[in-house]
Amino acid sequence: MKQSKSLSLGYADLHTHSFHSDGRDAPAQIVQRAKDSGLAGLALTDHDTYEGIEEAGSKAEQLGLRFIPGVELSTVCEEREVHVLGYFPDGPSREFLEMIERMSVKRVGRMKRMIEKLNQLGCPIEEQEVFSRTEGEIVGRAHLFRAIRDTFSGEFDERADKWLNIGGEAFEPTSDMTPSEAIEWIRNSGGAAVLAHPGTSGIDHLIQGLIEHGLMGIEAVYPKHGSMQVRRYKKLAVDNGLIITGGSDWHGIFPGSSVFHSGSLGAGKVPVETIDMLIDAVKDLRNKKEGL
Ligand SMILES: [Zn+2]
Ligand SMILES: [Zn+2]
Numbered sequence: 001m002k003q004s005k006s007l008s009l010g011y012a013d014l015h016t017h018s019f020h021s022d023g024r025d026a027p028a029q030i031v032q033r034a035k036d037s038g039l040a041g042l043a044l045t046d047h048d049t050y051e052g053i054e055e056a057g058s059k060a061e062q063l064g065l066r067f068i069p070g071v072e073l074s075t076v077c078e079e080r081e082v083h084v085l086g087y088f089p090d091g092p093s094r095e096f097l098e099m100i101e102r103m104s105v106k107r108v109g110r111m112k113r114m115i116e117k118l119n120q121l122g123c124p125i126e127e128q129e130v131f132s133r134t135e136g137e138i139v140g141r142a143h144l145f146r147a148i149r150d151t152f153s154g155e156f157d158e159r160a161d162k163w164l165n166i167g168g169e170a171f172e173p174t175s176d177m178t179p180s181e182a183i184e185w186i187r188n189s190g191g192a193a194v195l196a197h198p199g200t201s202g203i204d205h206l207i208q209g210l211i212e213h214g215l216m217g218i219e220a221v222y223p224k225h226g227s228m229q230v231r232r233y234k235k236l237a238v239d240n241g242l243i244i245t246g247g248s249d250w251h252g253i254f255p256g257s258s259v260f261h262s263g264s265l266g267a268g269k270v271p272v273e274t275i276d277m278l279i280d281a282v283k284d285l286r287n288k289k290e291g292l
Contacts, residue, residue: 010038010039010040010041010066011038011039011040011041011266011269011270011271012039012040012041012042012043012269012270012271012272012274012275013034013039013042013043013246013247013248013250013265013266013267013268013269014043014045014070014085014087014219014245014246014247014270014274014275015043015045015070015072015085015196015219015222015245015246015247015248015249015250015268016030016034016042016043016044016045016247016248016249016250016265017044017045017046017047017072017249017250017251018030018044018046018056018136019052019136019252020046020049020052020135020136020137020138021046021049021136021138021140022047022140022142022143023046023250023251023252024253025252026052027044027052027053027056027059028055028056028059030042030056030252031056031059031060031063031065031067032063033250033265034065034266035063035065037265037266038266039065039265039266039269040065040066040272041065041066041067041068041272041274042056042060042065042066042067042068043067043068043069043070043087043247043275044056044067044069044070045071045085045247046071046072046138047071047072047073047074047138047140048071048072048073048074048100048103048138048174049071049136049137049138050069050071050091050092050097050100051137052136053069053091056069057069066272066275068087068088068089068275068278068279069087069088069091070085070086070087070088071085071086071092071100072084072085072086072196073085073086073100073103073175073177073182073186074173074175074177075175075178075179075181075182076173076175076176076177076178077178077179077203077206078203078206079166079167080166080201080202080203081166081173081174081201082179082195082201082203082206083195083196083197083201084179084182084183084186084193084194084195084196085193085194085195085196085219085245086182086185086186086189086191086192086193086194087191087192087194087278087282088189088190088191088192088282089190089192089278089282089283090190090282091190092186092189092190092191093189095189096185096186096189096190096191099185103174103175104137104138106174107139107140107174110172110173110174111127111131111139111140111143111144113172114141114164114170114171114172115127115130115144117163117170117172118148118160118163118170121159121163121169121170123148123152123156123159123160123163125144125147125148125151125152125156129147129150129151130143130147131143133146140174141164142251144160145157145161145164146254148160179203179210179213180210183213183214184214187214187285190282190286192216192217192243192281192282192285193214193216194215194216194218194219194243194245194278195207195210195215195217196219197219197222197225197249198218198219198220198233199224199225199226199229199233200222200224207236211240211242215242216242216243216278216281217237217242217243217244217245217281218233218234218236218237218242218244218245219233219245219246220233220234220236220237220244220245220246221244221247221269221270222246222247222248222249222268223248223267223268243274243277243278243281244270244274245270245274246268246269246274247268247269247270248264248266248267248269249268250264250265250267
């Protein structure tokens with residue numbers, strides 16, 4: 001082992017996407033980038049897929065980086081899109097993997113409906129332009145935005161942004177799962193449920209209810225959160241005995257734009273010990289269940 005076990009002074013980025021969902025990098029590439037930028041730990045949290053975990057995990061082991069597998073689920077609540085991260089120290093249950101597989105299939109139909117709506121609105125984007133941009137099983141709005149940008153060289157960018165935003169004329173939700181249901185799924189499948197970037201969802205008034213539903217952490221540290229938000233979400237976590245997490249939501253660098261919709265790798269980092277806190281939280285949960 002090249003690195004000593006005492007990595008206690010390092011930082012971890014607990015929110016990243018590979019090309020298995022809507023990111024650009026291969027899982028191993030993200031791990032390499034993390035290592036190069038001096039991070040001590042990392043989580044891969046692709047949307048609705050566990051596909052890149054093995055590759056990222058073994059690369060992390062090879063480079064002496066702490067790694068925790070994760071998945072990001074999209075949910076809806078009060079007509080807002082709320083993202084919930086699930087961290088699975090020992091991998092999720094078979095039922096969970098089957099559930100996200102169903103989600104990824106549903107995404108295809110959802111995308112086709114959004115494209116149809118866009119066509120009706122006067123944006124003649126074709127299915128093939130969008131689906132040719134996916135490298136994994138997952139198709140999402142990010143692929144659609146990129147296809148529109150590249151095909152029409154900016155002509156529709158602003159309008160597409162409005163149409164495809166939550167509640168926009170061409171928007172279709174990814175799933176009808178609620179955040180509470182996602183938390184339940186994650187808890188029952190051997191994971192720790194963390195509320196992703198609450199500052200972008202605008203559901204602060206619902207957080208208390210989610211905590212009662214078994215939320216274990218809040219992603220307070222996030223590039224799009226202002227310093228007041230970071231402070232507020234950290235306090236909310238501490239006051240409720242939850243874990244403060246953080247991540248950059250790294251999607252990679254795409255041609256034509258510097259960084260897609262989030263921060264550069266490590267822009268939202270937390271002490272690497274956070275990984276141990278997540279592992280312990282899952283262990284506690286398991287012990288409680290077994291004790292029942
Ligand atoms: Zn998200
Ligand atoms: Zn994300």
